[in-house]
Amino acid sequence: MDNWAKLLTAVAAVLSAVAWPLALFLTALLFRDALRSAIERIPSMLDRVKTASIAGVQVELERVADAEKKDKAGKVTPNQKEVAARIMVEKNDLGSQPLLKELDRLCLEFDRLRRNLPSGDIRTRAMTRIVVQMRSLSPSLLEFLDTYKGSGSQGSRLAAVAMMQMVPASADPEWLERRFTSDPPFIFYHAALALQNAVDSTDVSEKKKRGIREAVRxxxxxxxxxxxxxxxxxxxxxxxxxx
Structure with a gap:
């Protein structure tokens, strides 16, 4: 009798072990076409989510530029830092490439404005709008700073300046000093702001600050x-x- 009880217990255990896998297998078999279709749609669903996230970043950039349009000095503001922090969070889902494309678009837009608009307040306001948006992207793309520093494009060099404005510890005094001899006033004005932010920052050593002051002189x-x-x-x- 005990043997029969043990046998029945063992059989029940086996059936219990295979019941759920079997049920899942039969379900997958019966609904294989629907499952295959759902799996095939996953990449496009992810692409739509990513597209929505990129659109959200673009909205953030437009909003911060609108908010700062009355600031003629064009200095870094707490609002710009907040937007940059939110975009850094978005980067975790988006990765760097979509943000790089957006920054490159701004670089090209700056170069286009420099070519096509006459010097004056309208052009300065338009270029300030661009640098405000560059700043909001900059902390997320600091790893590409050297690439933008070495570019032949004025817009790309402005992007490098924006990175140094937002992350003062990354400021390169010698490179910023060269902006005053090779770039137009709008860029070297922002180079001056980058140097000012570096001197004011607690993240920059006193030794480096002394070098910055020499470059400023x-x-x-x-x-x-x-x-x-x-x-x-x-x-x-x-x-x-x-x-």
């Missing part, structure tokens, strides 16, 4: 020596660093 001499009217906004920023 040389940059100030360059700007004041221009034959045409010097850029007084840049002079004001540079003088505030060494005062």
């Amino acid at each position: 040389r940059a100030l001499e360059i700007v004041k020596s221009f034959n045409d009217t010097p850029d007084y906004s840049t002079i004001e920023v540079l003088e505030s660093i060494i005062s």
Whole structure:
């Protein structure tokens, strides 16, 4: 009798072990076409989610640019830092490539504005709008800083400046100093802001700050020596660093 009980218990255990796998197998067999279709749709569903996320980033960039459009000084604001932090979270799902494409689009847009619009307030406001959006992307793409620093495009070099503005510890004083001899006033004004942010940052060593102040003194001499009217906004920023 005990043997029969043990046998029945063993059989029940076996049936219990195979029941769920068998049920799943039969379900998959019966609904294989529907399952195959659902699996095939997964990549396109993920693409739609990613597209929606990219659209969300673009909306964030437009909003921050709209919010800062009255700020003629064009300095980094807490709002820009908040948007940059949100985009860094989005990067976890999107990866770097969609954000790089967006930054490259802004670089090309800057170059286009420089070519096609005459110098004046309208062009300056349009270019400031671009640099505000670049800043919001910059912390997420800091690993590509050297690529943008080495570019022949003014827009790409502006993107590198924006990265240094947002992450002062990444500031390269010698490279920023060269902006005052090889780039237009809009870019070297923002180079001055990057140098100012680095001097004000607690993340930058005192040794590096001393080197920055030396670079600022040389940059100030360059700007004041221009034959045409010097850029007084840049002079004001540079003088505030060494005062």
